[in-house]
Amino acid sequence: MYVIxxxxxxxxxxxxxxxxxxxxxxxxPGDPAIVILGTRAxxxxxxxxxxxxxxxxxxxxxxxxxxxxxxxxxxxxxxxTGKAIAPQVVDRLKVTVPLxxxxxxxxxxxxxxxxxxxxxxxxxxxxxxxxxxxxxxxxVPAFWAGLMLVTLFAVRLRWxxxxxxxxxxxxxxxxxxxLILPAIALAxxxxxxxTRYVRSAVLETLREEYIRTARSKxxxxxxxxxxxxxxNASIPVLTILGLQFGALLAGTVVIESVFVxxxxxxxxxxxxxxxxxxxxxxxxxxxxGIILLINLAVDLTYRLLDPRxxxx
Amino acid sequence: xSMQEPLLIHEPPKPEQRGRWRRLNFVVGLSIVLGVVATAxxxxxxxxxxxxxxxxxxxxxxxGERGHPLGTxxxxxxxxxxxxxxxxxxxxxxxxxxxxSILIGIPLGGLAAARRGWVEDVVMRFSDVIYAFPPVLxxxxxxxxxxxGTASAMVAIGIAYIPIVARxxxxxxxxxxxxDFVAAARTYGRGKTFIFIRHVLPxxxxxxxxxxxxxxxxxxxxxxALSFLGIGTQPPTPSWGRSLRDAQTFVQITPxxxxxxxxxxxxxxxxxxxxxxxxxxxLDPRLESSRS
Numbered sequence: 183m184y185v186i187x188x189x190x191x192x193x194x195x196x197x198x199x200x201x202x203x204x205x206x207x208x209x210x211p212g213d214p215a216i217v218i219l220g221t222r223a224x225x226x227x228x229x230x231x232x233x234x235x236x237x238x239x240x241x242x243x244x245x246x247x248x249x250x251x252x253x254x255x256x257x258x259x260x261x262x263t264g265k266a267i268a269p270q271v272v273d274r275l276k277v278t279v280p281l282x283x284x285x286x287x288x289x290x291x292x293x294x295x296x297x298x299x300x301x302x303x304x305x306x307x308x309x310x311x312x313x314x315x316x317x318x319x320x321x322v323p324a325f326w327a328g329l330m331l332v333t334l335f336a337v338r339l340r341w342x343x344x345x346x347x348x349x350x351x352x353x354x355x356x357x358x359x360x361l362i363l364p365a366i367a368l369a370x371x372x373x374x375x376x377t378r379y380v381r382s383a384v385l386e387t388l389r390e391e392y393i394r395t396a397r398s399k400x401x402x403x404x405x406x407x408x409x410x411x412x413x414n415a416s417i418p419v420l421t422i423l424g425l426q427f428g429a430l431l432a433g434t435v436v437i438e439s440v441f442v443x444x445x446x447x448x449x450x451x452x453x454x455x456x457x458x459x460x461x462x463x464x465x466x467x468x469x470x471g472i473i474l475l476i477n478l479a480v481d482l483t484y485r486l487l488d489p490r491x492x493x494x
Numbered sequence: 495x496s497m498q499e500p501l502l503i504h505e506p507p508k509p510e511q512r513g514r515w516r517r518l519n520f521v522v523g524l525s526i527v528l529g530v531v532a533t534a535x536x537x538x539x540x541x542x543x544x545x546x547x548x549x550x551x552x553x554x555x556x557x558g559e560r561g562h563p564l565g566t567x568x569x570x571x572x573x574x575x576x577x578x579x580x581x582x583x584x585x586x587x588x589x590x591x592x593x594x595s596i597l598i599g600i601p602l603g604g605l606a607a608a609r610r611g612w613v614e615d616v617v618m619r620f621s622d623v624i625y626a627f628p629p630v631l632x633x634x635x636x637x638x639x640x641x642x643g644t645a646s647a648m649v650a651i652g653i654a655y656i657p658i659v660a661r662x663x664x665x666x667x668x669x670x671x672x673x674d675f676v677a678a679a680r681t682y683g684r685g686k687t688f689i690f691i692r693h694v695l696p697x698x699x700x701x702x703x704x705x706x707x708x709x710x711x712x713x714x715x716x717x718x719a720l721s722f723l724g725i726g727t728q729p730p731t732p733s734w735g736r737s738l739r740d741a742q743t744f745v746q747i748t749p750x751x752x753x754x755x756x757x758x759x760x761x762x763x764x765x766x767x768x769x770x771x772x773x774x775x776x777l778d779p780r781l782e783s784s785r786s
Binding site: 191202203206317321332337431451462466470 | 619620622623625627629630631636637639719725735738745746753761763
């Protein structure tokens with residue numbers, strides 16, 4: 183029952199999000215036909231292009247048309263190149279999604295041990311060091327970290343390529359190599375955020391009755407934590423990871439620009455500079471759709487982790 | 495927490511040690527923030543050089559050369575002056591973006607907490623959907639439809655943070671609405687709007703202030719990212735993100751151009767984060783200073 187309701191909420195959110203994506207572009211001033219033809223075009227030319235693009239129809243009709251195509255995987259054609267948008271988006275996702283997943287993996291590898299360590303050294307030197315480091319990590323913009331990494335590891339030391347992406351079919355290892363520095367840049371910032379949540383979630387758990395019970399049975403604090411605590415601490419951490427995934431995808435959009443990676447972010451920015459509204463609409467809708475889907479997945483995973491929730 | 499001590503929510507031991515740590519956060523954070531504000535104010539009246547003055551004979555000067563403390567960029571513009579003036583943009587965007595988000599977010603969150611039921615459902619569902627739009631994505635949509643610039647960036651960032659403010663306001667207000675003094679005000683015949691403004695808001699002010707300082711630093715980071723992408727602040731207005739965009743092409747020759755503006759961003763954000771942590775600890779000692 184819960185699962186069905188949650189999926190209903192997801193579909194509702196998806197529709198609302200599509201209205202927002204479409205609405206922002208259609209309601210705000212700026213006529214795509216004039217954008218394409220330039221301001222010196224004759225009113226007749228603008229009018230005929232408007233008819234050709236279907237812009238003379240009422241906005242709700244245009245929206246219904248766009249949305250019913252979009253859910254069937256057709257995001258329309260680019261105004262600039264005339265090519266179908268959906269295949270381009272799929273192509274770009276092959277860079278953006280691996281980069282985001284790579285960064286997320288690094289983030290977990292860094293922040294889980296650090297957070298647990300800090301919590302186990304609560305109010306001791308180790309905790310303080312982790313807290314200072316994470317405070318610094320929070321302040322650094324990911325794209326700046328990227329620029330610094332390029333300067334150091336690509337330009338000075340020449341360990342990694344500074345920019346570009348060979349493509350998965352072309353060179354698998356070359357592609358992985360091209361994603362290492364951008365993934366590190368993203369992970370630096372994300373780890374700082376997640377470490378703090380892991381730390382407080384573990385601290386919270388250590389105060390629970392069942393940890394006290396486990397301790398009274400003779401388990402050491404770390405035994406109690408490993409056997410009973412981490413599974414419980416993982417629930418709030420999972421929420422944050424899910425919520426942060428949006429920020430991570432947004433960070434990917436920015437970081438692609440530092441490393442000149444042909445991902446979704448690059449596509450959106452190219453779309454803006456060419457005033458290619460359908461392209462930007464399509465790309466943005468896909469990103470929001472992914473974020474909503476991740477949120478759905480996180481909510482459903484809770485119930486696997488926390489049996490207490492299943493009875494609801 | 496055991497049942498024998500229901501009133502003592504925080505752990506009392508070691509107060510003086512923890513107090514010192516807290517004050518350090520607050521003092522360091524406040525000093526940095528005041529420093530940035532002072533820099534912005536001074537830069538209105540004075541900078542070492544004209545930040546927008548292009549000088550072909552002074553291109554890419556090193557640090558300290560010909561009186562330029564941080565050197566010059568590829569157009570011969572003084573880097574220190576640009577960074578000083580860039581603080582105006584950062585603070586301006588931060589203030590307006592946070593203002594937009596609280597002006598809409600606080601009433602929405604309050605409405606949800608006061609009305610409950612379907613009103614709450616609608617408000618929270620809607621804010622969940624907005625929350626799925628990261629600021630950068632909202633900005634990309636806005637900029638594609640209107641035009642790139644500081645105003646689009648500010649509005650996009652402000653809208654993106656409305657759900658955060660609404661959620662925090664609702665969460666904090668819910669328990670206050672259950673309190674006896676609210677029930678007392680209701681028997682007086684006070685309306686929910688009056689009760690929210692008069693009784694609930696003052697009680698959740700500390701939570702909101704902390705949230706605002708955190709949003710402020712997030713807004714500075716977002717503006718920097720947008721200007722770096724070329725869809726935020728437009729030239730010739732100096733912005734730290736903009737400087738980093740300009741520096742990107744020259745980062746292989748002169749990393750210095752990318753180091754200093756980034757350092758300015760990181761320092762400012764650090765200042766606001768520390769200030770936020772410090773204020774939270776000072777206003778509400780029950781809250782652990784572990785969440786961001």
